[in-house]
């Protein structure tokens with residue numbers, strides 16, 4: 001079941017500029033890469049979709065569940081851009097705490113934390129205090145925290161920021177294993193190089209507007225035929241960003 005944003009408008013305060021204006025968007029199935037320049041509104045869109053922020057106008061829902069409900073937040077996991085190492089907690093304790101916050105009992109959260117850390121290949125560091133982990137390891141703790149309660153939608157805000165190319169590759173492979181028939185993954189980045197060709201969908205957000213949303217092959221088709229293989233994503237992105245938005249309410253509102 002998809003998350004739907006319907007005619008969502010949002011500003012960070014009454015006197016602040018509008019970041020999103022009457023935005024309608026359905027989180028596609030599979031693994032979607034959310035692209036856009038700095039300040040486009042990617043984090044804001046993810047926060048609305050996660051239910052951590054409510055739109056000024058409009059509605060965010062998952063089936064019949066509205067985004068401010070506890071049931072909604074139990075099905076949706078959000079990994080913020082900055083992961084904080086909680087003072088005094090080990091990796092396993094920090095992940096278990098996230099599970100507890102999502103309504104799991106302590107024993108289940110403790111077991112699930114180990115499973116989630118294994119999935120991100122960090123089980124061997126689970127007893128290390130998070131403040132002693134590297135930036136990349138802390139991001140994996142962030143993903144494990146998002147995974148711990150078996151959410152059906154994962155919203156990841158620039159999870160590969162600050163990673164070296166090898167770590168990025170490993171991380172993308174991990175994301176691909178997480179996106180299944182039952183789990184949708186929406187991952188923001190402003191680095192087009194993050195677009196794995198294996199991603200099922202691409203959404204491009206510029207200046208708070210959806211410029212493109214569709215399959216990865218449709219996105220890459222925006223690059224001219226003679227584009228070198230390694231530059232197709234970047235070229236397609238430049239083409240899409242330069243065009244007026246071709247997205248209609250029909251394409252945005254359907255699954």
Ligand SMILES: Nc1ncnc2c1ncn2[C@@H]1O[C@H](COP(=O)(O)OP(=O)(O)OP(=O)(O)O)[C@@H](O)[C@H]1O
Nearest residue numbers: 012016019036037038039040041042043044045190
């Ligand atoms: N807490 C805040 N208070 C006021 N304005 C904010 C706040 N957070 C973001 N903004 C503004 O909202 C707009 C969209 O920001 P947002 O972080 O959603 O963009 P983004 O696409 O995620 O950018 P980046 O790639 O740099 O992370 C920007 O103009 C930004 O300055």
